[in-house]
Amino acid sequence: MNIPFRKMHGLGNDFVVLDARAQPLAITPAGAAAIADRHFGIGCDQFIVMEPGRDGADVFMRIRNPDGSEAGACGNATRCIAALVADEAGKDLVVVRTIAGDLPVERLPGGLWRADMGVARLGWQDVPLAWDVDTLHLPLARGAVADPAACSMGNPHATFFVRDLDQVPVAEIGPGLEHDPIFPDRANIGFAQILSPEHMRLVIWERGAGITLACGSGACAAMVNAHRRGLTGRRATITMPGGDLQMEWREDGHVLMTGPVATAFTGTLDLSTFAG
Numbered sequence: 001m002n003i004p005f006r007k008m009h010g011l012g013n014d015f016v017v018l019d020a021r022a023q024p025l026a027i028t029p030a031g032a033a034a035i036a037d038r039h040f041g042i043g044c045d046q047f048i049v050m051e052p053g054r055d056g057a058d059v060f061m062r063i064r065n066p067d068g069s070e071a072g073a074c075g076n077a078t079r080c081i082a083a084l085v086a087d088e089a090g091k092d093l094v095v096v097r098t099i100a101g102d103l104p105v106e107r108l109p110g111g112l113w114r115a116d117m118g119v120a121r122l123g124w125q126d127v128p129l130a131w132d133v134d135t136l137h138l139p140l141a142r143g144a145v146a147d148p149a150a151c152s153m154g155n156p157h158a159t160f161f162v163r164d165l166d167q168v169p170v171a172e173i174g175p176g177l178e179h180d181p182i183f184p185d186r187a188n189i190g191f192a193q194i195l196s197p198e199h200m201r202l203v204i205w206e207r208g209a210g211i212t213l214a215c216g217s218g219a220c221a222a223m224v225n226a227h228r229r230g231l232t233g234r235r236a237t238i239t240m241p242g243g244d245l246q247m248e249w250r251e252d253g254h255v256l257m258t259g260p261v262a263t264a265f266t267g268t269l270d271l272s273t274f275a276g
């Protein structure tokens, strides 16, 4: 069965996007992982399926990591899917529904999109963590990095604050941290270097994906955790290897993320090749 696909990215965090709004697509987690494989498939950081939006949502976005696991949030894909749906419908504001909630996304001048990524959840059960612990200081360390803060943005995040990001062996310590027993659902692990109260650098080891060029929900978590620690104000530019996001943690708890979207190419996929 040949179906069209679209390859999109937000700051180099890349997605294979399939459209199942008109017709359901039966794709197993193993099939999604095969499509996401960079050598034997198309290759992507996340595999996204658009499903019909109902009751106030313009689209439902299903998110899978390259290991086939399902995620509750993907900030960069939220902007990409919103832009796709908004352009189709000639709208400037759309609602993207995920398994974690509804995310309104607004078109801004200059090809930018602002997503309301919802309320950051700060309780230990929200992240979730395996036991009752202060989410502002997790008892977790690897080598020279220690004492991260955690929160949920619809998916689990921990942010380590480091003096020199270039000295952190992210690929080496990321897998063990992602799978640490303190995270019963595993976690996305951020490493942030504060440059000023309005600017930080960030590299993320993503759950189920590894290092990516940018992680929108990871940037939301870094904004929230940095402000909770008194390291930044409520607004900051977050510079990741793929580029910048403008972040704000509003007083009402909502996290706003502004950034670009891009389509790299479109193509046709023979689903029978990837039946998993």
Ligand SMILES: N[C@@H](CCC[C@H](N)C(=O)O)C(=O)O
Binding pocket: 013, 045, 046, 063, 065, 070, 071, 072, 073, 074, 075, 076, 077, 155, 156, 188, 206, 207, 208, 209, 212, 214, 215, 216, 217, 218
């Ligand atoms: N790249 C995404 C996050 C994707 C999901 C994450 N790996 C998870 O498993 O929670 C983003 O831009 O937020």
